[in-house]
Amino acid sequence: MSNTKIKIENLYKIFGPKAKDLTSAVKEGLDKEELLAKHNHVLGLDDINIDIEEQSIQVIMGLSGSGKSTLIRHINRLIEPTEGVVMVDNQDVTKLNKNELLEFRRNQTGMVFQRFGLFPHQNIIDNVQLGLSIKGVDKSESEETAMFWIDKVGLNGFEYKFPNQLSGGMQQRVGLARALANDPDILLMDEAFSALDPLIRSDMQDQLLELQKNLKKTIVFITHDLDEALKLGDRIAILNGGKLVQDGKPEEILLSPADEYVTNFVKDVNRTKVLKIKTIMKENIQSSSNSPNVSMDSNIESCLPLFLDGESVLSVIDDDKNIIGSVSREEVANILKRY
Amino acid sequence: MNFTEFFTTFPEMSKSGLRAFKKSVDGAYRQFSREYGDAIEAVFDPVLYFLIWFEKLLQNSPWIIVLIVFLALIYFGSRSIYLTIGSFIAFIFIGYFGMWEDTMSTVSIIGVCTFLSIGFGIPIGILMSGSDRARASISPILDIMQTMPSFVYLIPVVMLLGIGKIPGLLAVVIYAIPPIIRLTDLGIREVDKEVLEAADAFGANRSQKLFRVQLPLALPTIFAGINQTIMMALAMVVIASMIGVKGLGQPVLKAIANQYFTMGLLNGLAIVVLAIIFDRVSQSFGKRLQQHRQGSHE
Numbered sequence: 001m002s003n004t005k006i007k008i009e010n011l012y013k014i015f016g017p018k019a020k021d022l023t024s025a026v027k028e029g030l031d032k033e034e035l036l037a038k039h040n041h042v043l044g045l046d047d048i049n050i051d052i053e054e055q056s057i058q059v060i061m062g063l064s065g066s067g068k069s070t071l072i073r074h075i076n077r078l079i080e081p082t083e084g085v086v087m088v089d090n091q092d093v094t095k096l097n098k099n100e101l102l103e104f105r106r107n108q109t110g111m112v113f114q115r116f117g118l119f120p121h122q123n124i125i126d127n128v129q130l131g132l133s134i135k136g137v138d139k140s141e142s143e144e145t146a147m148f149w150i151d152k153v154g155l156n157g158f159e160y161k162f163p164n165q166l167s168g169g170m171q172q173r174v175g176l177a178r179a180l181a182n183d184p185d186i187l188l189m190d191e192a193f194s195a196l197d198p199l200i201r202s203d204m205q206d207q208l209l210e211l212q213k214n215l216k217k218t219i220v221f222i223t224h225d226l227d228e229a230l231k232l233g234d235r236i237a238i239l240n241g242g243k244l245v246q247d248g249k250p251e252e253i254l255l256s257p258a259d260e261y262v263t264n265f266v267k268d269v270n271r272t273k274v275l276k277i278k279t280i281m282k283e284n285i286q287s288s289s290n291s292p293n294v295s296m297d298s299n300i301e302s303c304l305p306l307f308l309d310g311e312s313v314l315s316v317i318d319d320d321k322n323i324i325g326s327v328s329r330e331e332v333a334n335i336l337k338r339y
Numbered sequence: 340m341n342f343t344e345f346f347t348t349f350p351e352m353s354k355s356g357l358r359a360f361k362k363s364v365d366g367a368y369r370q371f372s373r374e375y376g377d378a379i380e381a382v383f384d385p386v387l388y389f390l391i392w393f394e395k396l397l398q399n400s401p402w403i404i405v406l407i408v409f410l411a412l413i414y415f416g417s418r419s420i421y422l423t424i425g426s427f428i429a430f431i432f433i434g435y436f437g438m439w440e441d442t443m444s445t446v447s448i449i450g451v452c453t454f455l456s457i458g459f460g461i462p463i464g465i466l467m468s469g470s471d472r473a474r475a476s477i478s479p480i481l482d483i484m485q486t487m488p489s490f491v492y493l494i495p496v497v498m499l500l501g502i503g504k505i506p507g508l509l510a511v512v513i514y515a516i517p518p519i520i521r522l523t524d525l526g527i528r529e530v531d532k533e534v535l536e537a538a539d540a541f542g543a544n545r546s547q548k549l550f551r552v553q554l555p556l557a558l559p560t561i562f563a564g565i566n567q568t569i570m571m572a573l574a575m576v577v578i579a580s581m582i583g584v585k586g587l588g589q590p591v592l593k594a595i596a597n598q599y600f601t602m603g604l605l606n607g608l609a610i611v612v613l614a615i616i617f618d619r620v621s622q623s624f625g626k627r628l629q630q631h632r633q634g635s636h637e
Binding site: 076113114117130182 | 531533537538540541542547551552555
């Protein structure tokens with residue numbers, strides 16, 4: 001179990017001039033619709049509590065208006081909370097003064113935006129250097145760093161182009177390179193891939209996972225797309241109407257949805273594609289060695305042909321090809337029956 | 340006063356009351372200008388010296404050198420050989436018809452007025468864009484400056500500073516500064532919110548946001564404001580000449596008084612030519628500032 005990097009406690013956000021006075025009413029159970037009807041204030045976040053692990057990808061999901069973009073903006077305090085605590089490395093972000101907050105944003109967080117947020121009047125290499133130049137890093141050093149990240153995201157040769165000369169996917173690579181060039185511990189990604197077409201989106205997801213293997217950043221990823229959430233997330237938190245309705249591993253969300261809202265969310269997902277063998281296998285090292293092997297990281301779908309061929313038990317192996325458990329035909333059938 | 344009279348004639352203050360009111364305001368202002376006129380005039384001295392120096396520079400340098408410098412500026416501003424050739428022909432005509440010296444006076448006062456308008460207008464525009472309250476209080480003042488007939492504010496300016504270059508300069512700046520203030524404000528307010536949020540997210544402070552994001556992105560709009568300011572300053576040249584500003588306005592004024600049609604037309608055309616040159620150069624310069632918008636992917 002690794003450490004908690006970001007700890008959000010009892011976070012409330014109400015939009016409107018009398019937000020502070022209305023928090024107690026919200027705490028006593030006034031919901032979003034009533035607050036809007038009676039007081040003309042919008043409830044953004046309602047008692048959010050969430051621990052985000054170091055070096056993990058935490059996905060925050062929800063439909064439009066569920067408060068997910070509001071929540072991510074509390075982590076670097078682009079939005080002021082009405083009440084609550086946002087701890088990053090045991091430091092309360094909500095209590096930082098103006099200069100401390102600037103320093104915090106400069107050094108500890110990087111952000112990627114849905115519509116990229118690139119500077120249209122600057123070329124790619126200058127865009128990537130944004131964070132470094134704000135910090136006042138020496139020009140030659142920051143240029144070198146920028147070149148490294150431009151290369152890393154595969155934009156070699158585009159350094160001196162302007163953002164609008166690039167396609168959407170390429171622009172978002174610039175956005176990613178810009179965030180990474182700053183070398184922050186925390187990467188905030190606000191619907192970073194939502195504006196891209198499906199193929200490029202899938203490409204970017206793969207690239208992000210590939211980068212994360214080495215970078216080990218703490219990534220908070222906002223999306224409204226469940227497939228994206230399941231692909232990227234180590235944990236997934238689901239928001240509805242400003243409330244956190246469930247926070248768990250992808251398989252927990254899929255196999256035991258907390259309420260109807262989450263059930264509706266996950267009902268169309270192809271579980272055999274998403275669930276990995278390791279999440280349903282039984283651990284027993286002395287399983288029969290003559291049954292076929294499947295990798296613990298492959299999905300359930302990949303073992304269906306073997307079962308259809310007549311196998312009743314498969315051995316599960318880890319990355320070093322050691323047998324670590326087994327999975328039976330009945331267990332897989334049970335998962336599928338729950339559709 | 341009986342009942343029907345109340346409805347047929349507007350109940351106005353008494354003639355003597357009105358006279359006393361006007362007298363006291365005028366008297367107070369006259370008192371004020373007597374006491375502080377010299378001090379206020381002294382404030383404008385540096386501007387006056389600069390204006391005179393600039394005018395003399397343009398008038399006393401050999402005309403051929405001034406012409407070459409102008410054409411070079413026009414070419415580098417517009418990057419258009421046609422405009423440069425056209426300007427060359429226009430200047431030759433101006434000189435040949437004996438309007439060179441007046442044209443130099445006009446160029447110098449327009450130059451200084453534009454410089455002052457930019458120097459004061461852009462900071463005021465930035466201030467306005469930063470706060471809705473500032474905008475709400477400055478906007479009506481700009482409305483007054485643009486719609487008040489210029490003769491009306493010429494009166495107190497002349498009372499305070501007498502007749503001469505500085506009152507003329509003030510009158511021109513008052514008339515010409517509103518567009519640059521408004522368009523600076525507008526340009527900054529129109530900057531994409533997500534770009535600004537990105538700057539925030541990376542820890543940019545106020546001045547970093549202003550100089551790296553807001554002003555560069557507002558620059559094309561600001562340039563449209565500068566263009567408008569120059570055009571309005573030129574439009575004020577004739578009126579300013581009524582209070583002693585030298586230049587192409589004075590012959591026009593003389594032509595009106597004496598019904599010299601040709602003289603009026605020639606000097607009027609010279610003003611038009613200056614306006615067109617200023618306009619085309621500043622527009623194409625402003626356009627080149629938007630280069631990043633060209634060659635786009637869409």
